[in-house]
Amino acid sequence: MDAIDLSLVDLLRGNARLSYAELARQVGLSAPAVHERVGKLEAAGVIRAYRAEVEPERIGLNVTALISVVEDSGADTDDVLEAFRAIPEIESCYFMAGVESFLLKVRVGTIAELERLIVRLNRTPGVASTRTSIALSTKWENRPQPVVPSS
Amino acid sequence: MDAIDLSLVDLLRGNARLSYAELARQVGLSAPAVHERVGKLEAAGVIRAYRAEVEPERIGLNVTALISVVEDSGADTDDVLEAFRAIPEIESCYFMAGVESFLLKVRVGTIAELERLIVRLNRTPGVASTRTSIALSTKWENRPQPVVPSS
DNA sequence: AGGCTGAGGTCGATGGCGTCCACGGACTGT
DNA sequence: ACAGTCCGTGGACGCCATCGACCTCAGCCT
Missing domain, CATH: 3.30.70.920 (Lrp/AsnC effector binding domain/regulation of amino acid metabolism (RAM) domain)
Known part of the structure; x- marks a missing residue:
């Protein structure tokens, strides 16, 4: 849970449908690296779900x-x-x-x-x-x- | 805003990261069709945002x-x-x-x-x-x- | 009735993306 | 120094997103 993980969490809280490629560009890593990080954040229970917010x-x-x-x-x-x-x-x-x-x-x-x-x-x-x-x-x-x- | 739109909204409220292809399978339409529908739901303000839910x-x-x-x-x-x-x-x-x-x-x-x-x-x-x-x-x-x- | 029009769908193509895998460098403990 | 581990990169391959062309049907006007 370092600064990059926190950035990823922030980015996904803002827009849960960002592609891994886009996340990778934003945090300066490769797509597989953020894929693995996000997977670990989900497994660790930091990210609980991705939800569409509806009026x-x-x-x-x-x-x-x-x-x-x-x-x-x-x-x-x-x-x-x-x-x-x-x-x-x-x-x-x-x-x-x-x-x-x-x-x-x-x-x-x-x-x-x-x-x-x-x-x-x-x-x-x-x-x-x-x-x-x-x-x-x-x-x-x-x-x-x-x-x-x-x- | 028909039954298929409601299904799409429900599916995306449950998991905002579902691919259009997967949504298409669930509702029985083609991927471009659900792509267009979801786009219209966003434009109409029915879907306001996609957010990761974090502990x-x-x-x-x-x-x-x-x-x-x-x-x-x-x-x-x-x-x-x-x-x-x-x-x-x-x-x-x-x-x-x-x-x-x-x-x-x-x-x-x-x-x-x-x-x-x-x-x-x-x-x-x-x-x-x-x-x-x-x-x-x-x-x-x-x-x-x-x-x-x-x- | 017949044809125009628009909405909303399918299909096919293509470029980008997700995801798996092999590999490599840094850090750590022995 | 060396081996092990962690965490990353790059390449490859198949699936997906997305665009354009075309199809179908309902409603409407003449």
């Missing part, structure tokens, strides 16, 4: 909400997590400090679906209560901050 | 926090937004319903940096107060939910 409204996900969840005292956190994992609408799940153990970012098509989702969450064993905040708009999301000051 | 701790971003921001009464929301946009540590920015106008997801290297960031946020014109919740761990993030029931 959610364009694929029918018109409602974004953030839901804080308070666990029952004595609830098994792992069980709750497993139940959450099975709900595809939960795009992100953070385990938080504070009374509200979880913060969930969810996306659904309509407010009616959000209502059903909240009901479902409140019914899952181990959750005591939820608190939902609706996002009126997403200004930006997952903007990669550069790790290397100037590559 | 934040591996690149020195050890602290994740969510910060709710209350605006000053009479503050210009656009000015506040512009100030936020200039802060690279703010990875996501949602405009929320409720008293707290903004929710920011931030990532920094250390708690000390988080403290400096919070001070900076409180000093920016237009913000009345902030409320910070620290994420102890990220269970998952930006998991793509399938749009097409079963491609």
